[in-house]
Amino acid sequence: MSDQRTGAPTFADVNRDVLRTLEPPGNLYFAWMCVVVLILTGGLLAWVGQVWWGMGMAGKRTPQMWAMYITTFVFWIGIGHAGTLISAVLYLFRARWRTSIFRAAEAMTIFAVLTAGLFPLIHAGRMWFAYFLLPYPNQRYLWPNFRSPLVWDVFAISTYLSISTIFFIVGLVPDVAALRDASSGWRRRIYGMLSLGWEGSDSQWRHYRRAYGLFAALATPLVLSVHSVVSWDFAVALVPGWHSTLFAPFFVDGAIFSGFAMVVVLTLPMRHFFRLHVYITDRHLDAMAKLILVTGLVLTYFYVCEIFTSLYSGDHFEKASLFWKVTKTYAWALWTMYFCNCIAPLVLFWKKARTSPTTLYVVSILVLIGMWFERFNIIVPSLAHDFYPYTWGIYVPTLTDSAIVIGSFAWFFLLFLGFIKLMPSLSIVEVKETLPPPIRDRGHAGHH
Amino acid sequence: MPAITETVLGVFAHVDTTVRALEELKAKGYHDLTVYTPVPIHEIEDVVERDRPVSRVRLFTLLGGLTGTASGFILTIWSAMQWGLVTGGKPVASIPAYVVIAFELTILFGGVATLIGMVALGRLPKFRPSRAFDPRFTNDRFGVAVHCAPERSASVREILRAAGAEEVKTP
Numbered sequence: 200m201s202d203q204r205t206g207a208p209t210f211a212d213v214n215r216d217v218l219r220t221l222e223p224p225g226n227l228y229f230a231w232m233c234v235v236v237l238i239l240t241g242g243l244l245a246w247v248g249q250v251w252w253g254m255g256m257a258g259k260r261t262p263q264m265w266a267m268y269i270t271t272f273v274f275w276i277g278i279g280h281a282g283t284l285i286s287a288v289l290y291l292f293r294a295r296w297r298t299s300i301f302r303a304a305e306a307m308t309i310f311a312v313l314t315a316g317l318f319p320l321i322h323a324g325r326m327w328f329a330y331f332l333l334p335y336p337n338q339r340y341l342w343p344n345f346r347s348p349l350v351w352d353v354f355a356i357s358t359y360l361s362i363s364t365i366f367f368i369v370g371l372v373p374d375v376a377a378l379r380d381a382s383s384g385w386r387r388r389i390y391g392m393l394s395l396g397w398e399g400s401d402s403q404w405r406h407y408r409r410a411y412g413l414f415a416a417l418a419t420p421l422v423l424s425v426h427s428v429v430s431w432d433f434a435v436a437l438v439p440g441w442h443s444t445l446f447a448p449f450f451v452d453g454a455i456f457s458g459f460a461m462v463v464v465l466t467l468p469m470r471h472f473f474r475l476h477v478y479i480t481d482r483h484l485d486a487m488a489k490l491i492l493v494t495g496l497v498l499t500y501f502y503v504c505e506i507f508t509s510l511y512s513g514d515h516f517e518k519a520s521l522f523w524k525v526t527k528t529y530a531w532a533l534w535t536m537y538f539c540n541c542i543a544p545l546v547l548f549w550k551k552a553r554t555s556p557t558t559l560y561v562v563s564i565l566v567l568i569g570m571w572f573e574r575f576n577i578i579v580p581s582l583a584h585d586f587y588p589y590t591w592g593i594y595v596p597t598l599t600d601s602a603i604v605i606g607s608f609a610w611f612f613l614l615f616l617g618f619i620k621l622m623p624s625l626s627i628v629e630v631k632e633t634l635p636p637p638i639r640d641r642g643h644a645g646h647h
Numbered sequence: 648m649p650a651i652t653e654t655v656l657g658v659f660a661h662v663d664t665t666v667r668a669l670e671e672l673k674a675k676g677y678h679d680l681t682v683y684t685p686v687p688i689h690e691i692e693d694v695v696e697r698d699r700p701v702s703r704v705r706l707f708t709l710l711g712g713l714t715g716t717a718s719g720f721i722l723t724i725w726s727a728m729q730w731g732l733v734t735g736g737k738p739v740a741s742i743p744a745y746v747v748i749a750f751e752l753t754i755l756f757g758g759v760a761t762l763i764g765m766v767a768l769g770r771l772p773k774f775r776p777s778r779a780f781d782p783r784f785t786n787d788r789f790g791v792a793v794h795c796a797p798e799r800s801a802s803v804r805e806i807l808r809a810a811g812a813e814e815v816k817t818p
Contacts, residue, residue: 210685210787334722342726346737346744354751362758369762373785377685380782395766396773398780401682401695403769408687409702410765414758417708421754428747631686637787639661639811 217623220473235609242606245599256599262582263594268322270574275315281458282308287418298629299478305367310614312360348431355428374627426450439520440581449501456494457570460563481554488553495544523584539569653797656779657807659789664811669694683790704764711760719749778818
């Protein structure tokens with residue numbers, strides 16, 4: 200730290216430190232922005248090419264109609280889960296360590312869902328007909344089939360996006376008010392509007408706190424339901440390798456696992472560049488690493504269950520599908536996944552590894568790679584080798600869909616980079632709440 | 648006829664002095680108070696909320712959630728009845744499948760209603776700052792604004808100062 204402070208930061212320190220993160224960025228930031236925009240442009244051009252020349256550009260041939268787009272869609276939806284878990288579930292459990300990372304994690308959730316939401320549209324091909332997804336009747340008064348998991352998905356994802364956005368914006372209101380009172384000029388006017396004229400009076404806090412608790416209570420079942428609904432897109436179908444009741448918990452656990460890895464990937468550089476070591480301490484890294492470890496172990500257990508059930512089922516197609524996945528064309532993807540998701544996180548059993556930023560960063564990146572491959576392994580090899588030999592078929596990525604998938608990462612990082620310079624990436628109010636409040640006469644105030 | 652009132656504002660740097668002032672004011676019969684804090688503080692809430700009912704936001708959540716559940720089932724069952732086509736040997740109104748839609752709408756409507764409740768009950772958005780508000784209250788200072796009859800303002804000032812206010816003023 201530049202200023203030599205001792206002990207816990209004071210309330211005014213928090214305001215100052217958060218304001219510091221919003222100072223005009225340096226060259227490194229713009230260099231990153233340029234890289235991200237360049238990659239995004241590549242993705243956009245690829246998408247224009249796909250619209251112009253058709254879905255064949257993306258390597259879509261029966262039976263491989265889902266391929267990388269739906270893989271990446273499920274991946275991004277999963278990433279979002281850690282944010283809601285931190286902001287809602289850990290809030291209800293009163294886990295105080297969440298306060299310094301939850302804002303960044305919530306922003307991550309919204310940006311991840313916004314990224315995920317692009318994929319069904321890109322995948323639909325003629326995306327100007329995307330409004331077909333909305334529940335409304337056609338000219339013959341025929342409504343969408345509400346029994347279809349794909350329709351459930353539309354409801355689940357849009358509810359998830361709406362509720363996490365509300366949660367995020369409500370959390371921002373008192374913080375933006377603090378920014379308003381510390382800034383001047385056009386920033387002050389914009390922050391003033393966004394803060395809704397928040398003053399922190401007792402009646403405002405009274406309703407705010409009650410509402411915040413209720414949002415957390417609503418978001419908790421939601422976070423468990425969203426990826427369950429996504430998993431039913433697969434589990435309700437009869438394809439070997441998909442048709443399993445295991446899928447809902449399996450997906451939810453994997454989502455939290457990958458989401459926490461992404462939180463680590465985002466918060467470690469944030470802590471480094473914004474010098475937030477006072478707020479994001481080794482204790483936070485330790486807690487996140489433990490969650491990655493636990494969800495990783497649970498995931499390993501699910502993998503074992505998946506293999507066991509298909510061997511024990513006596514179902515020829517299940518066994519054939521499993522054998523094909525483990526040994527044939529896409530076996531490398533499966534073994535990469537096992538290594539990244541089951542072996543790599545085991546390092547986190549050591550406390551040294553949990554608090555070492557480098558180790559934690561490397562493990563998190565491996566987990567993200569592993570979890571992307573998990574969705575790939577569910578979608579591509581299962582479709583490649585189902586019931587009848589004449590429906591078998593291999594999928595090979597093309598330049599178009601690869602560029603779009605890589606571009607989606609650029610889009611996500613563009614949103615996140617923009618966010619950290621415009622809004623407080625550390626919650627002013629919640630960090631203050633965990634600090635000891637200013638007390639003048641120590642003797643009289645010990646009734647906690 | 649509304650009585651003419653005056654507002655006296657005490658600015659505090661500490662939680663314990665703020666609590667002392669609030670206790671003293673309440674004991675002397677001043678109940679028309681506005682307390683400004685940068686974060687919700689338990690000790691202050693305990694004093695301020697003592698004789699107040701729980702926030703009614705939860706009523707909004709309940710009604711919103713129930714509306715969501717009802718509309719989820721009404722939408723799915725009613726629209727399935729529009730074309731009574733039996734598929735897969737399942738009933739036209741397949742309740743278990745519709746639970747998912749009803750669940751999602753429960754959460755969605757509940758959340759939106761909670762937001763409306765919070766905004767409406769908290770009197771937001773506020774286009775002009777209150778007279779007693781001071782920008783320091785979103786940083787590290789606590790404010791106690793007392794609305795009282797003009798002839799009693801001197802004694803209010805005395806209470807605030809005795810409790811340890813670092814500044815007492817009429818905004």
